[in-house]
Amino acid sequence: MEKWNQSSNDFILLGLFPQTRTGLLFLLLIVLVFFLASVGNSAMIHLIRVDPRLHTPMYFLLSQLSLMDLMYISSTVPKMAFNFLSGQKAISFLGCGMQSFFFLTMAGSEGLLLASMAYDRYVAICHPLHYPFRMSKWTCVKMIIGSWILGSINSLAHTVYILHIPYCRSRAINHFFCDIPAMLALSCINNWVYEYLVFVSTSLFLLLPFIGIIASYGRVLFAVYHMHSKEGKKKAFTTCSAHLTVVTFYCAPFVYTYLRPRHLRSPAEDKILAVFYTILTPMLNPIIYSLRNKEVLGAMTRVFGIFSSMKE
Template identity: 55%
Template sequence: MMGFENHTYSGDFMLLGLFSSSPTSLMFFSFMCIIFVMTLTENTVIILLIHRSLQLHTPMYFLLSHLSFMDILHISNIVPKMISDFLSGNRTISFVGCGFQIFLSLTLLGGECILLAAMSYDRYIAICHPLRYPILMNEYISLLMAGGSWLVGTINSTIHTAYTLHFSFCGSRAIDHFFCEVPAMLKLSCVDTSHYEQGIYVSGIIFVVIPFSMIFASYVQVILTVLQMKSSEARRKSFSTCSFHMTVVIMYYGPFIFTYMTPKSYHTPGQDKYLAIFYTILTPTLNPIIYSFRNKDVLAAMKNMLESNFLLKRRM
């Protein structure tokens, strides 16, 4: 029994990753480094703008600042390890390190799913019920939404991390993925995980299906309201915004639903890691562009900040 326990709860895992030593992989690695730097820069700029600009001190931008912070943490939890593995050639990750990746990833995935639903509710109230917006979407409610996203995501992550690491890994410890993710870990277990997979399915309904349905319903109501606008320019801008938002939402939720809500027997080797690129790397890069840098208030705040910094330097 002691040998079994040691084999189960200790020892390193090996991440097979995305990159090999081919020239194509080197180009892909370089592109990934650029994406990582872009994501950190974009989201950091958004947080600074929202913090420093009084005109952005609204519930919508408060929620957006939390989304940017989640995206920074999420991509930082994964990509630096990928870069280190590629440069050093050492693809191992400790049991504790793997557990930390699972915990932080699930916390941010679950929290972001709820936060995106809260942001869609904010847009629904602002467009469909503008006169009631100060009552239905005030500072206190936005604080509850953001705090609830973090809290519920953390509780869900704690449960799933504990369950996943509790399973026996008595075979290969090579994870066919670029980070420690629950479905990839379950493939290494030498015990029956079917009952636990049902629990993952239930969590998927709570954290993925229900928020996605809320987002979809909110945008349907927004579009119906926009259709009643007399201004064709306003309709065009609203449709453009909604289409971009829904594209990013589908890119995030679609692969997430397939990865976490289909039995592991339906997944081909290596499939999950390519789907995970969408909700761990691409959407954190696109979120600031779609939700912020296309917004005239954010662009105006950025212009003011740049002008104030330029004037300050000239005085010095």
């Protein structure tokens, strides 16, 4: 067994794909997804910033979701691609800590932000007369700031701990980024108390918001079903179904990965599941929220001069 060398600051990331032509093909596909996610989320942020018609709580929250997704995918894919193409698998101690911090910050913050977006739609559809008061600009700002602060505090605590535990096994992390469960497998001490805290943290930042979102949208869809306006019913149902799709695609694999007991985990399965919430979801969010959204398509027409012929 390889003893952890305190004089070395490097970890080893084993990566997602083997160093073969097939691996290169899959990597190019991931890079394409990264490009689409970067362009899509950047465009969404720009549209919401410059178009006054999108200056509403729902779109302010959506712009923060796009910013989180942009930082989310940027914290993992560039390093993974560089390591594969260069043949180097090392990541410095500081680099691993920074990657873990940004990843965990986005993970926790996004879970809270998605819950805020669900609350916004719940008030807008179920209590429309109270919407201007319950979802004021200041309330929206507090939701956004709160998501970022709580996510950052939670991330900092986990990052500090994971970088200060003794590592006495191989320094090779069987993942494509510095993920906590994969790093805990290298520790030479019993981390059952910390694993319990990871369970609690995941429940607070992802599982409980996910359950709340499902319950909220269940109430919303019930209200939508009883709407008299067909146009209003269609718009509300489209928005809610899109949000539910994103939330499920993001939260379900994340929660499943982090809440499973250690003896039920496998590195290969964890890496596959991580692709969903770290790579695919940041690409899907701008697509789902734009192509089925008449207001966003209208903003694209006004700002970029495209999609003028598309209809919802």
